[in-house]
Amino acid sequence: MIRAGIVVTGTEVITGRITDSNGPWVSERLAERGVEVAHIHVVADRPGDLEATLRFMAAEGMDLIVTTGGLGPTADDLTAEVVARFAGREMVLDERMEAKIAEILSGFAQRFKLDEEALMAANRKQAMVPEGALPLDPVGTAPGLVVPAGERAVVVLPGPPRELQPMWEAAVETGPVREVLDRATPLRGYTMRMFGVPESEIAKSLREMEGEGVELETVEITTCLRRGEIEIDVRYRDEALRVAEEVREGLVRRHRQETFSLDGETIDAQVATLLLGHRLALAESCSGGLMAARVTDLEGASEYFAGGVVAYSNEAKAEMLGVDSKLIEQKGAVSPEVAEAMAIGALGRFDADVAVSITGIAGPGGGSEEKPVGYVCFNARLADGTSIARDPVIPGGRLDIRERSALVGMHLLRLLLGEEEGTKD
Numbered sequence: 001m002i003r004a005g006i007v008v009t010g011t012e013v014i015t016g017r018i019t020d021s022n023g024p025w026v027s028e029r030l031a032e033r034g035v036e037v038a039h040i041h042v043v044a045d046r047p048g049d050l051e052a053t054l055r056f057m058a059a060e061g062m063d064l065i066v067t068t069g070g071l072g073p074t075a076d077d078l079t080a081e082v083v084a085r086f087a088g089r090e091m092v093l094d095e096r097m098e099a100k101i102a103e104i105l106s107g108f109a110q111r112f113k114l115d116e117e118a119l120m121a122a123n124r125k126q127a128m129v130p131e132g133a134l135p136l137d138p139v140g141t142a143p144g145l146v147v148p149a150g151e152r153a154v155v156v157l158p159g160p161p162r163e164l165q166p167m168w169e170a171a172v173e174t175g176p177v178r179e180v181l182d183r184a185t186p187l188r189g190y191t192m193r194m195f196g197v198p199e200s201e202i203a204k205s206l207r208e209m210e211g212e213g214v215e216l217e218t219v220e221i222t223t224c225l226r227r228g229e230i231e232i233d234v235r236y237r238d239e240a241l242r243v244a245e246e247v248r249e250g251l252v253r254r255h256r257q258e259t260f261s262l263d264g265e266t267i268d269a270q271v272a273t274l275l276l277g278h279r280l281a282l283a284e285s286c287s288g289g290l291m292a293a294r295v296t297d298l299e300g301a302s303e304y305f306a307g308g309v310v311a312y313s314n315e316a317k318a319e320m321l322g323v324d325s326k327l328i329e330q331k332g333a334v335s336p337e338v339a340e341a342m343a344i345g346a347l348g349r350f351d352a353d354v355a356v357s358i359t360g361i362a363g364p365g366g367g368s369e370e371k372p373v374g375y376v377c378f379n380a381r382l383a384d385g386t387s388i389a390r391d392p393v394i395p396g397g398r399l400d401i402r403e404r405s406a407l408v409g410m411h412l413l414r415l416l417l418g419e420e421e422g423t424k425d
Contacts (some may be wrong), residue, residue, distance in 0.1 A: 002064070002184040004030050005039040005057035007050065009069040009079055010159060014044045022068040022157075022164055029168060031235065034184035035064065045070060047082050054086045054154070063152055064180045069159035071126065071142035080145060083156055084130035087149035091128045097135050097143050098127035104141055136170045139163040146174045153177055189235040191264035192248065195411050197230060197255055199223055209250045218243050228407040229267070230258075260414065267410045268294055274417035275304040281352035282308030282409075283321055283342040285333070286360040286376060290406035306350035311342065317359075321345030332371065334359050336391050339377035343387070353383040354417065356409045360394070362401045376405050380412035388412050 006026050012018045023040040030037050038060065043049045050070070057065045070079030084091050101124075126142050129135050136144030138158075144167045145156035153176035157164045171177055194202075202223050210216050218240040222233040232251065236244040252259050260267065272295075282292050292308040295301055309320050314333050317323040322345040323338060331337045342357035360376030367373035374394045381387040390412065394401045 002035045002180060003038045003060075003062050004035045004064040004066065005041070005060065005062040006037060007053050007057070007065065007067045008040065008042045009045060009050060009067060010042075011044040013042050013069075021161055022159065025161065025165065026066050026068070026157075026168065030064075030066075031187060033172075033181050034186040034237070035181065038062065045078070047078050050079065050082045051086055054083065058086075058150075058152065063183075064155065064177065065149075065152060066155045066157065068157050068164060071144070071156065071158045077125075077142075079156055080129060083145070083147050083149075083154050084133075087130055087147050087154065089130035089132055089147070092131045094127050094129045094135055094143075097129065098124065100137065101127055101141055101143070104138065134174050134176070136167050136174075139166050144171060146171055146176050148176050153180055185237050187235045187237060188241070188244070189233060190244070190248065190262070192232040192234070192251060192259060193261035193264070193266070194230040194232070194255055194258040195228070195260055195267070195407075197258040199225055199230060201255070202230060202232065202251070205251055205254045206247075208254075209247065212250075214246050214250065215240075215243050216247070219247060221247065228404045260411070267407070267414060268298055271295070271410050271413050271417075272298045272300065272304075274414065275354070278304050278354045278417070279306045279350070279352040280304050280413075281306050281346035281350035281355040283346040283355065283357040284308060284310050285312055285317070285342075285358060286362040287358045287402050287405040287409070288312070290402055291356065291358065291409045294406055294410060306352050309346060309349065317342060317345075321349060334361055334371055334375060334377055336377050336379070336389055339379040339391075340381075340387070340389065343379040343381040347381065347383055354381070354413070356380045356413055358405050358409055360401065360405055362398045362405075364398060374401050376401065376408070378405075378408055378412055380409070380416045382416065386416070388416050 006023050008020050008023045013020050020042060027037040027040060041053050043053050054065060067079055070077045081091060129145055130147050132148060134146040140163045142158045144158060147154040147156060155171045155177060157167055172181060206216060219234055219236040224231045234244050234247055284291055289310045295305050311317040311320050314328050317328060318325045321342050323341040327341060328338055339357045339359050342359060343355045346355040346357060357379045358376065361367050361371060361373050363373035372393055376394055377391045379387060379389050394404045
């Protein structure tokens with residue numbers, strides 16, 4: 001098994017001012033090539049901490065170490081120097097890289113009327129590389145590096161993802177990295193998505209399959225609750241194909257109703273396909289337009305999305321969607337009856353043939369014993385009167401309730417347009 005470690009550098013990441021996306025991205029790229037990522041460490045911009053982390057990775061037997069960040073012109077950008085010390089190599093000036101950086105900075109200086117000589121002097125340290133390292137041409141101004149370090153290779157990449165990601169493609173084509181990757185056995189995999197089932201039930205199903213003789217130890221199964229859905233990643237090598245298929249079949253058999261994707265396709269993409277040929281209208285209250293945002297996130301939404309109303313107040317529900325004020329007074333703004341009237345009003349306002357309405361109590365206040373915080377009423381409706389109504393109590397804080405309300409709305413659209421269920425008025 002070929003193993004790798006990832007070191008994310010940056011005090012701003014440690015303190016939470018920036019959320020790291022590089023570690024997971026590099027981990028995914030390595031997994032695709034059959035490399036097992038054993039560690040992702042985040043360290044501050046302190047040379048001693050970075051060097052200690054590199055030595056830990058070496059002691060753990062990592063075949064490949066990837067660092068991100070710390071390659072700029074400022075005093076705290078010390079990754080190249082620390083990696084050189086770790087690899088037992090002197091820092092030397094790479095004249096070819098110095099010329100390339102100078103060319104980049106010259107255009108920058110002219111564009112912004114900066115002192116070109118002072119700018120070049122400040123950035124000259126970026127052309128200093130460990131002796132024997134393979135420089136990677138910069139996407140910004142900082143070059144990357146591939147540094148042989150004894151039995152392993154260290155790939156040194158910049159922090160900005162727009163620079164790191166294209167530079168990674170160049171790194172994997174270098175001799176030291178290619179030699180490591182060629183020893184890895186590629187992983188296959190698939191992703192299943194479910195909605196409306198807790199992780200504990202998936203764990204129970206996997207235990208049952210194991211009891212039936214399915215050799216789960218030969219595959220890698222990761223179950224994650226993500227944005228209100230269960231995402232199940234199954235990775236395997238060619239010799240475990242049969243087991244991987246047994247896992248998928250076993251989970252579908254036990255959770256057929258909750259399984260909506262066998263190939264990783266998202267609910268947003270599925271709904272976009274189902275909406276082709278339709279005209280959608282939305283009426284949102286507690287979700288505040290989050291469902292409209294999801295619908296319009298995908299390219300081509302103008303083909304089927306007519307529009308939406310965020311009718312937050314009772315007056316807006318009455319004036320913009322035609323909901324009877326007496327109905328609101330009698331049943332409450334958060335009620336199945338008002339949700340139905342909102343959906344009917346949206347159909348008429350936008351001359352649509354399918355609509356979804358959402359009205360609920362997002363909290364933290366406003367709840368009651370009868371209608372607690374998290375109580376949300378939905379109505380998904382076709383122009384012919386076919387509809388699906390739901391009024392669950394959604395757990396979590398205000399943001400959770402609002403985001404999951406939009407998610408439930410998407411799944412009700414899937415059910416309605418997929419003709420899996422629905423009643424007609």
